[in-house]
Amino acid sequence: MRIIMLRSIILYALVIFAVRLMGKRQLGELQPSELVITILVSNIATLPVEDTNIPLLVGVTPILSLVCFEVILSSLDLKLPGLRKLVSGSxxxxxxxxxxxxxxxxxxxxxxxxxxxxxxxxxxxxxxxxxxxxxxxxxxxxxxxKPEADPPQVVVADGVYSAAAADSLGISEKDILSAAKKCSSSLKDIFIMTADGSGSFCIVPKGSGKIMILGGSEDDKT
Amino acid sequence: MTRLKMSIGILLILLCLSLTSGKWTQRRCTEMQQLIIQAAEETENGDNKAAEKTSAELCRQWESFRTWASLIIKNDMLREIDRLCARLPELAEHEDSFGSDLSELNVLVEDLKHRS
CATH class of the missing domain: 3.30.240.20 (bsu07140 like domains)
Incomplete structure (x- = not known):
């Protein structure tokens, strides 16, 4: 019982050392080779703990060898992209x-x-x-x-055209006038008109207050 | 870089350790096999006294080898040889199944040699 206890402590310390030796990468998401090593080490470490027939040195050797191979392989990975592709995929x-x-x-x-x-x-x-x-x-x-579309901006407020807003959206005055024509006769009859970078307009004519949406990929709708 | 150096160092130590222990085990097993052959020849020649002496020497060699071998070889293999070695000096006196025990011991030592 004492021997098993002692072996457990030694192997616990060894596995902690092994994980530390493998580095921080091992504690995050695992690459295929790291996953294999983790599974193997966890399996091999239990054998000498349970079976006192196996000398401790025999149990320790494969754990240390596997971990050292992994460290060397991951170092080679940095220098040889072909090997990295072979071991870890792309x-x-x-x-x-x-x-x-x-x-x-x-x-x-x-x-x-x-x-x-x-x-x-x-x-x-x-x-x-x-x-x-x-x-x-x-x-x-x-x-x-996908990049988010520019938020709509007010291009006509109470019949007054805002050239700065239209410029920032890359819309010409001609576009705004043609949109206005579709629902009202002139800009002066528009209460609010907003536009976005995709070329769709939202128009609220004076008087009716009905919201009209024009342009974009959608059909005009009210 | 430190980790890489440590890993290479550990691997080299393990490599040296395995090669050295392998060579050492083979050498000690060969020495024991020579004693086994010698004891068998002495028994065939009817020299029981010499066979007993050789068996005692064989046991002594095994005892000194076993202490270190237990660090690198599974205990169940060693226990089998332990059992045979403990019987040999006694058997050498009376000749009962001494020859077969010697050949069994030879097989076990040969197995140990190959596994190292």
Whole structure:
């Protein structure tokens, strides 16, 4: 009993030392080779603890060897990109320019549920918000969101045209006039007109107060 | 960089340790096998006294080897040889199954030699 206790303490200290030797990388998300080493070390460490028939030195040797191999391999990874690709693989793009790459998804055996779960993990609930999504070598998904459209700005307030606001959105006065024409005869008849960078307008004519939306990809609607 | 140096150092130590222990075990096993052969020849020639002496020497060699061998070899293998070595001097006197025990010991030592 005392021997088992002593062995446990020695191997506990050894495994702590092994994890420290592998470094901070080991404590975060695991690369394939690191995962293999972690599983092997945890299995091998239990054998000499349980079985007093196995000399402690025999139990310690494979743990230290595996950890040292891992450290050397990860150092070589830095210098040899080919080896890194061979050992850890390479990141795969699963959404490119907003388009889901179904073939890569199948190749990675990534289901739609897996994809949506990974996106939700990044606080994204709408797949259309994603510009790029990459499955990293650790299996985690990195996401680049689509740039948000410029917030709408008031280009006509109480019949007065704001050239500064239109310029900041890159809209010409001609566009604003043509939008105004669609619902009112002139700018003076408009109470509020807002516009955004995509070229859609929201118009509230004087008098009626009815909100009209024009332009963008949508059909004009009221 | 420190980790890399430490790892290379540990690996080199382990490599040296395994090579040295392997060579040492093989050398000690070969010496024991020579004594086993000698004891077997002495028994065949009817020289029981000499066989007993050789068996005692064999046991002494085994005892000194066993102390260190227990650090690198599984205990169940050593226990088998322990059992045989303890019986040898007594068997050498009476000749009962001495030869078969010697050959069994030879097989075990040979196995130990190959596993090291």
């Amino acid at each position: 990141p795969k793009i699963i959404i490119r320019h907003g388009q889901v790459d179904v073939r890569t998804l199948k190749e990675l055996r990534f289901s739609v549920d897996d994809l949506m779960m990974a996106l939700r993990g990044q606080d994204i609930f709408d797949i259309s918000e994603v510009e790029f999504a990459v499955v990293e070598t650790t299996g985690s998904v990195s996401v680049l969101k």
